Amino acid sequence: MRYKRDPKKIREVLGNKIQFILGDMACVYGGILAGCSFFGGYPITPASEVAEGMARLLPRVGGTYIQMEDEIGSIASVIGASWGGAKAMTATSGPGFSLMMENYGYAVMTETPCVIVNVQRTGPSTGQPTLGAQGDMMQARWGTHGDFEAIALAPSNVQECLDFTIEAFNLSEKYRNPVCVMADGEVGHLRERIVIPDEKDLKIINRVEATIDKEKFIPFGESQTRKSKVPDFPTFGTGYRTYITGLTHNEKGFPATDKQKDHEKLVKRITSKITDDADKLIMIEESNLDDADIAFVTYGASARPAETAMDIARSKGIKVGMLRLKIVWPFPEKLIYKLGKKVDKIIVPEMNLGQIVHPVKEAVSGNCEVISAPKIGGEMHLPHELLRYLEVK
Amino acid sequence: MSEIKTAEELNKKYLREGMWPTIFCNGCGNGVVLEYTLWALEELGWDMDKVVFVSGIGCSSRLPGYINADGLHTTHGRALAFATGIKAANPDLNIVVFTGDGDCAGIGGNHFIHAARRNIDMTVIMINNFIYGMTGGQLAPTTPRGNIATTAPYGNIEHPFDICNLAKALGANYVARWTVTHPYQPIKSVKAALQKTGFSLVEFLAPCPTAYGRRNKLGDIKKLWKWYEDHTILIEDYERIMNYGSDEEKEAMKDMFPIGVFQDIDKPGFFTEYKKLVDRLMGKNDKKTVKAKAVIQK
Numbered sequence: 001m002r003y004k005r006d007p008k009k010i011r012e013v014l015g016n017k018i019q020f021i022l023g024d025m026a027c028v029y030g031g032i033l034a035g036c037s038f039f040g041g042y043p044i045t046p047a048s049e050v051a052e053g054m055a056r057l058l059p060r061v062g063g064t065y066i067q068m069e070d071e072i073g074s075i076a077s078v079i080g081a082s083w084g085g086a087k088a089m090t091a092t093s094g095p096g097f098s099l100m101m102e103n104y105g106y107a108v109m110t111e112t113p114c115v116i117v118n119v120q121r122t123g124p125s126t127g128q129p130t131l132g133a134q135g136d137m138m139q140a141r142w143g144t145h146g147d148f149e150a151i152a153l154a155p156s157n158v159q160e161c162l163d164f165t166i167e168a169f170n171l172s173e174k175y176r177n178p179v180c181v182m183a184d185g186e187v188g189h190l191r192e193r194i195v196i197p198d199e200k201d202l203k204i205i206n207r208v209e210a211t212i213d214k215e216k217f218i219p220f221g222e223s224q225t226r227k228s229k230v231p232d233f234p235t236f237g238t239g240y241r242t243y244i245t246g247l248t249h250n251e252k253g254f255p256a257t258d259k260q261k262d263h264e265k266l267v268k269r270i271t272s273k274i275t276d277d278a279d280k281l282i283m284i285e286e287s288n289l290d291d292a293d294i295a296f297v298t299y300g301a302s303a304r305p306a307e308t309a310m311d312i313a314r315s316k317g318i319k320v321g322m323l324r325l326k327i328v329w330p331f332p333e334k335l336i337y338k339l340g341k342k343v344d345k346i347i348v349p350e351m352n353l354g355q356i357v358h359p360v361k362e363a364v365s366g367n368c369e370v371i372s373a374p375k376i377g378g379e380m381h382l383p384h385e386l387l388r389y390l391e392v393k
Numbered sequence: 394m395s396e397i398k399t400a401e402e403l404n405k406k407y408l409r410e411g412m413w414p415t416i417f418c419n420g421c422g423n424g425v426v427l428e429y430t431l432w433a434l435e436e437l438g439w440d441m442d443k444v445v446f447v448s449g450i451g452c453s454s455r456l457p458g459y460i461n462a463d464g465l466h467t468t469h470g471r472a473l474a475f476a477t478g479i480k481a482a483n484p485d486l487n488i489v490v491f492t493g494d495g496d497c498a499g500i501g502g503n504h505f506i507h508a509a510r511r512n513i514d515m516t517v518i519m520i521n522n523f524i525y526g527m528t529g530g531q532l533a534p535t536t537p538r539g540n541i542a543t544t545a546p547y548g549n550i551e552h553p554f555d556i557c558n559l560a561k562a563l564g565a566n567y568v569a570r571w572t573v574t575h576p577y578q579p580i581k582s583v584k585a586a587l588q589k590t591g592f593s594l595v596e597f598l599a600p601c602p603t604a605y606g607r608r609n610k611l612g613d614i615k616k617l618w619k620w621y622e623d624h625t626i627l628i629e630d631y632e633r634i635m636n637y638g639s640d641e642e643k644e645a646m647k648d649m650f651p652i653g654v655f656q657d658i659d660k661p662g663f664f665t666e667y668k669k670l671v672d673r674l675m676g677k678n679d680k681k682t683v684k685a686k687a688v689i690q691k
Contacts, residue, residue: 001485002483037482059675068474072474072504073471073474073503076477077478081481083479102468236483237483241461243463244464
């Protein structure tokens with residue numbers, strides 16, 4: 001029997017509407033609110049609290065937590081659960097995310113809705129396990145082999161950990177693509193006040209399950225029931241008898257590995273179903289950009305010191321604004337292009353040696369100066385460190 | 394009682410004929426294992442809408458594609474982890490995993506160990522051809538010592554994996570090994586495995602004349618089938634010899650594969666246990682609810 005989301009039970013298990021909790025725990029709350037009923041986990045700092053929270057709460061709402069043997073197994077079980085009809089997620093950090101790359105691609109190729117929370121740390125390799133960083137922003141976009149589109153959100157506070165996990169489920173269900181919540185060790189281990197949204201304020205999207213005649217059903221083409229490049233979902237056990245493979249497949253789902261046209265058609269559909277909606281997928285927060293000469297473009301934990309630096313600079317009469325990316329992938333190219341035409345300088349603070357600064361430069365196309373403001377080593381930027389980048393020529 | 398009498402009728406009922414011809418070479422054992430599995434399913438009379446076939450990568454992992462049922466052809470070695478999730482999401486589904494020796498015992502070894510240890514409710518049918526066949530005959534974790542593979546051109550010096558003994562040690566509910574050369578016991582065994590709760594494994598020794606046999610003087614399919622007859626012994630006989638036999642008799646067992654049922658027990662499967670846990674936490678079992686609530690409040 002499949003899981004049925006029970007709002008009353010969920011509220012009872014989550015408890016008070018207003019709480020003071022960890023970012024990691026807020027991801028748990030978000031997942032459960034979204035209707036997640038399967039979590040395949042593996043312990044890793046600083047994401048273990050997500051698995052611990054799920055192990056504690058999921059069985060109490062009737063869902064399943066299984067601690068898998070490694071992160072490869074975790075994401076595999078999550079994808080399997082999704083085909084079994086569950087909303088499913090996992091959580092990890094850098095090294096575990098690296099291990100997940102193989103099946104991340106499998107989820108893309110088989111159009112499997114699922115959510116990966118990545119409470120980022122740094123590397124290379126084991127790096128600094130207990131300290132936060134934004135080490136995997138590019139891995140989320142390019143980490144698995146082949147051509148694909150990523151959807152990734154970056155929370156800057158604990159409330160957003162909750163909200164963005166719900167949103168990640170919505171987007172993964174809508175586009176049938178894995179969606180990453182790119183938190184970081186700072187936000188994941190931060191404790192803040194959260195407000196659990198009321199049931200009536202929750203927007204929850206569920207995948208469109210296949211309903212049409214079984215003989216006519218096409219599992220890997222455009223939808224046959226609505227105008228969408230995302231096909232309807234033939235949940236296992238519902239009689240559609242669908243074959244799912246990571247090999248290049250035709251519209252019926254069967255291997256077509258040596259056919260150029262089949263491959264091109266498939267990969268262009270699974271990428272364009274996201275790029276077509278790139279404008280709809282923009283989620284940003286703009287501050288003080290109307291009259292700005294200089295703009296911070298940032299995301300996640302880095303947005304916090306950048307905001308303080310902006311306020312200090314403004315008090316000194318320097319016209320600084322900020323654009324915070326809530327969804328980093330797909331990247332809002334047009335928006336950044338326009339910003340580049342408007343300001344003299346864009347500064348990109350990141351807790352890595354410069355990752356998102358690259359698509360910013362690409363989008364700006366030389367229209368203004370783009371400066372990377374990196375900080376590594378497991379510490380956040382201090383506002384005065386960012387102020388140094390603001391000296392007006 | 395089954396109305397199906399012939400292999401043609403069986404194929405018509407269970408296979409996607411549109412997918413033919415198969416990718417398998419002449420003399421390959423994969424089709425035989427598929428046929429035995431289908432006979433077992435036919436005898437059980439299961440609703441094929443509720444059976445999901447899962448596989449990894451390799452020749453044998455292509456089998457789900459030929460069956461008219463839900464199938465998940467996954468990444469190399471990971472089939473059992475995917476299968477775990479499917480069963481968790483819908484415990485009403487019956488999970489059958491087709492996997493090869495490289496897929497299951499090599500790259501997927503860790504997933505195999507833990508699925509068996511957790512006693513996840515699924516039936517794993519591992520087709521062991523002693524070689525990586527799809528990629529052209531490289532050394533496998535099951536390749537017998539002294540055999541030639543493209544990546545062991547001077548003979549294999551490693552010790553092969555005995556996956557049945559491993560599964561037995563892990564406490565799997567049902568463990569059996571057969572060869573493809575005789576149908577009746579394997580069909581009976583697959584049927585028994587399918588009916589088990591918890592983890593069940595049936596290993597098939599199956600010929601790969603193209604990638605394995607050819608390099609090991611067993612390219613001729615008749616020779617290869619004869620080799621299975623000469624190199625297998627029923628596990629009861631094997632154990633008797635190993636316990637009570639002479640040194641010569643024991644020495645003769647060195648290159649022999651015991652076949653038969655290695656283990657047949659009835660531990661509760663993972664999802665039986667998990668359901669008990671959920672029922673307890675959700676107050677469906679009154680006696681224990683109070684205790685559970687106390688733990689939660691703590």
